[in-house]
Amino acid sequence: MTVSIPLPNADQIRSHVANQREQIFTNLSELVSFNSVHGEPTLADQAAGAADWVADALETVGLKVQQITTTDGSTTVLGTRTGAPGSPTVLLYSHYDVVPAGERVNWISDPFTLTERDGRWYGRGAADCKGNLAMHLAALRAVNDAGAQPDLNITVLVEGSEERGGEGLDRLIQERPELFAADAILIADTGNAAVGTPTLTTTLRGGAQATVTVDTLRTPVHSGMFGGAAPDAAAALIRLLDSLRDEHGRTVIDGVDTSARWDGEPYDAATFRSDAGVLDGVELVGDATDSPADFVWARPAVTVTGFTSTPVAEAVNAVPATASAKLNLRVAPGMSAAETAAKLAAHLKAHTPWGARVEVTIDDVNEAFRADLTNPALALLGGALATAYGTSEFTTVGSGGSIPLCTALQEAQPSAEIALFGVEEPQTTIHSPNESVDPSEIIHIATAEALFLLNYGAQN
Template identity: 50%
Template structure:
């Protein structure tokens, strides 16, 4: 078998990958129980299970996890003397947000300007197709997989409810492997193969403010009656300095990143920052994204402008997300944020602060046989050296896997380069990036197996 044959096999499989990605994107598999999409999530899980069975995996089943969702597991073992590789991804997705803001239906894969658009096209259904297509290409060119294989596809990663982590801790042999591939990240830039070595942890906090028994006429009472919404705005403003950087009393926010640089110009382009709008915070972009904590206001319960009444608000609440870098305990940081919110409440308003879901930060090793095999594989697939970067997002399962299997290498890569706009409207995947990452994964599995035990 030559590499050109493997590359040709991946290329020939791309039309199938597009068809199947369209099928998978069509499921609005948002795992938020309040949205009532359990049937859609189950259907997406069944689709994944069917795809694994079609590839010859055995023991394929839906694993019901303690958070009420289902993960999909399958395996293909029995290769003597070969390492065991676990491939991870997730089929649940973020809500579509404002469906009217999408340029095409969010749950209908649409090709436009050379990209494939749809919720989950990159995060993380595109990575599921990366795994499936890499396995198919290997089997078509060699007749068999060179490794013992396990696959786990999570059903609630975006919700951070920890169902799979809890299940894995209760069943520690299920996900045991020599190397774990986390397919839920992406390249630093399109065309630049990248492995992620650092993930921030995340925790949610809810803050509710109450001031009155009920809303009041803003003319008759406004100016003296305490406005809950105005109080909440003041509380939230205390979380940022004059440059917009995160400041939480008792939480260090001045750490620095040593490694791959992220220029202001590239970040502005990747984030689509509007002309004239400044970046927030101080220090290098990489410091702010990968080495320091940050607080984001995810939502506020307020009356919409359309139909708003002339009244003083009696109660309101907000949901915050605190991202914390490696080296910081996520639970301690969550408590610190809660204490801060309680301490800055103005003019005696009633404040209730409650914790939400949380996941710990993670650091990956950048040495060992898997890392070496990944570097050579991606160099062959892309023609440039593998980069090592951080990521500001969170994958809570990684920390649980590190605790369960301290001697197992964990490598992170995927199709979610910055222009995919994950978690935003008009999410998309670049099919060329999907093809190259698929080839890189196939080469990695081949090369890792070839070097095993040497």
């Protein structure tokens, strides 16, 4: 989108943030050093250490800080700065918890030591979402040093269990919505379409988790004596899961429209193949009429994220009696996640072969989100992003991921404008080994956020 919002102080702010590069690296290095996976008893001290680090860091940029223990045992860190009476409020969001690093052998460098390599910074959480937290700090330092303070109330919200569902923060929002009152909410947990391309994320998919279990026998039986006639639970489950795809691999759920088209910025097939790491010779799902953007931003999708029967290492010559699979459902904005999940369960029960017994459980249902670009805060942030990157345009994309927090905050603060952006981009490979961030993205996004904060109060 082309923007024409004049943003004063742009050169000054851009220079200030660029001069923070060493400090940003130090902040991010300290934060990455915490293996802050939520809910792991052996890592409780790491999560607590990260929360304390965040609290101290927010105090250094002039915020009044409180740490709140939530119902899931995580700590939410909340920093506030009060402006003049009647000033608008901006809430900045990030999270300090991370997904497990996995096997160290898959990392080129230690996942908890921020390491610069080929112009990028590597470490668990470097992009998701500790890089976004370092960005918030850089933006606030730039605002503090800009001279006249913006006529704003500022709230910085940093949670500690986002990667495990964020139930603690969700409950806190329900019980104490006044803590999160805001006119504009800037959620830094997505990113640009590519390095150097200023981007707002306008849609998030909703979703749910489904567990399906198929039982066919009282107990496994000898494959020599009974194989071929005895119903194989693993084979039954494989056939059942195959009913969720058509001949081109498109998702199929009885009673659900799975043919929608994405009408925003395209996601060309070559770029998608590179971003997703598709192996040479392996075809993308769909046919020539389909676009990757259709699949990841406009249509429902079902992914088999886990499958259990007899482990290969423990295989014996027996017909399996039971098999289970974990399915991740994603739905596009405009679709009800709860209704679609119910139809998925009905589809699975209707398509189970051979009269096998099937049980389907649905949990972690969250609804989709769509931002409104006509709102003034989003227009200003889009202009700030374009200005930070030295261009007159910013782009918009959807996200195949889900951030249930958006729905929780929108329900608690229905008049608030919610924007999604951040330092992540396809090369960051979040949640995978060798996660990384491009430091230029932190600098540009921090510049944009500082410009937004300096100009939002003046426009309200």
